Amino acid sequence: MAREPVLPTPDLDGIDLDRPNAARMYDYYLGGAHNFAVDRALADEAIRAYPSLPAAAQANRSFLRRIVHLSLARGITQFLDLGSGIPTVGNVHEIALRRDPGARVAYVDHEAVAVAHSRHLLRDVVGATVTHADLRQVDEVCGAPGVREVLDLSRPVALLAIAVLHFVRDEDGPAELLREYRRRLAPGSLIALSHSTDVHLPDSARQAARAYRASANPIHLRHPDELRHWLAHAGTELLPPEVVDVARWREGRTEEAEPSGLYACLARVP
Incomplete structure (x- = not known):
């Protein structure tokens, strides 16, 4: 039987731990320790429906790493990570600060x-x-002390919306949200997205998404073309290889890899 993690933890008094949480489920897919039995149970149900979920999470984390390195190579040292979840091993600040101690996340x-x-x-x-x-x-978000005192929005920023907008309902306008964030970004900024779809193994993806209805964070599957629409609506320039499976995304090219069911893209603010 799996045990609760034995590690230093923050004070969680007053926080409901009885309902599965997508951030902790994602941590579980990545092999992390910041999750609880209720999260693991629902995550295992989703994995039974879609066995490649842990591999998809790893591919998504690899995409995140590539975006951070690419941003730094372009001289962007500021990162705004939306829906960041739990910053476990290999997250943005570890990658960025190791390469540039002056980076800000x-x-x-x-x-x-x-x-x-x-x-x-x-x-x-x-x-x-x-x-x-x-x-x-x-x-x-943009006016919060933890954002405005760390990031200078008059300079380029890498905006990261990695596996988060699939938790935003259609009625909450994900396309308009991206447009609003883009309006606050300086020219030369980057916007990176990844999002769950049902393009690969549609029945399994939909069954896994149904499992998330029991969590605090239901998932809304969308076609990759919607990502194109969002970024066009925001007035950004899609960079090669445009919108492809997250496991195949490489700057300027694609590579053969087992499809993950997550699609990803990177756009530049002109």
Whole structure:
């Protein structure tokens, strides 16, 4: 029987731990320890429906790493990570600060558990903050002390929306949200997205998405063409290889890899 993780944890008093949480489920897919039995049970149900979910999570994490390195290579040292979840091993601040100690990372998440864990893990990290806010409240996010005091929005920023917009309902306008964030970004900024779809193994993907209805974060599957529409609506320039499976995304080219069911893209603010 799996045991609860034995590791330093933040104070979670007053936070509901009885309902599965997508951030902790994702941590479980990645082999992390910041998850609980209720998260693992629902994650295992989703994996039974879609066995490649852990591999998809790893491919998504690899995409995130590539975007951070690419951004730094382009001289962008500021990162705004929306729906950041739990910053476990190999997350943005570790990659960025290792390569450039002057890099700055602002994490944003509205899940109280993820934020509590993040604050605990970042307590001794210079150059990285976490803000408890809902990404749908663009003014609140961009005006939060943990964002405005760390990032200079008059200079290029890498905006990361990695596996998060599939938690935003159609009625909350993900396309308009991206447009609002883009309006606040300086020319030369980058916007990176990844999103769940039902293009690969549609029945399995839909069954896994149904499992998430029992969590605090239901998933909304969308066609990759919607990502193109969102970024066009935001007035950005899609960079090669445009919208492809996250496992195949490489700057300027694609590579053969087992499809993950997550699609990804990178766009530039002109």
